[in-house]
Amino acid sequence: MNTVDALVQLSFRIQRILSDTGGEHDLSLVQMRLLGVLRDRQAGMLELAAHLGLDKSSMTGLVGRAEKRGLVRRAxxxxxxxAVVVTLTAHGHDLAARCTAEIAGRVTAFTEPLPQDQRTALTRLATALLSADARSAGS
Known part of the structure; x- marks a missing residue:
């Protein structure tokens, strides 16, 4: 398998973990991402839209649905x-923490067959790729 195929297949597997976890909590992948972004901060609608790659109307609908479920609040x-800022409610924080823990457990189980040195190398390589991408996106 070449690098492209390996990375695409790996991304599919991780996406399935995320989708399965979200589905068990009646959350779409983009709702999971919203909770993840807001775990440790509040953000404006434009900032959220840029981070999630959504247009303004999609972002308004996403936040509105999350607000109806008691996961976020606008202020x-x-x-x-x-402008408004969006923050997680206590219920939103609780759900985000549960999903994060479940995802961590599933990804850990997925990588468990690898020896520790290979898991460390995988983390280092993934971090390097993401850092390089963030730098190029900023320029």
């Missing part, structure tokens, strides 16, 4: 009276 931005 006026302290810096711009026309």
């Amino acid at each position: 006026p931005s302290p810096h711009d009276g026309r």
Whole structure:
């Protein structure tokens, strides 16, 4: 298997872990990503839309559905009276933490057959690729 095939197949496997975990909590993949982004911060709608790769109307619908489920809340931005910031509710934090723990367990089980030195190398290589991508996206 070549590098492209291996990475694509790996991404499919990880996406399945994420989708399966989300499905067990009635969350779509993009809803899971929203919870993940908001785990440790609040964010404005435009920031969230850019981070999730969504347009404004899709972002409004996503946040509205999450708000109806009691996962997030919107509040006026302290810096711009026309804008809002989105934060997780206590229920949203709890669900995000549970999903994070379940995903961690499933990914750990998936990588368990690898010896520790290979898991360490995989982490190092994935981190290097993501760092290089972030640097190129910023320029």
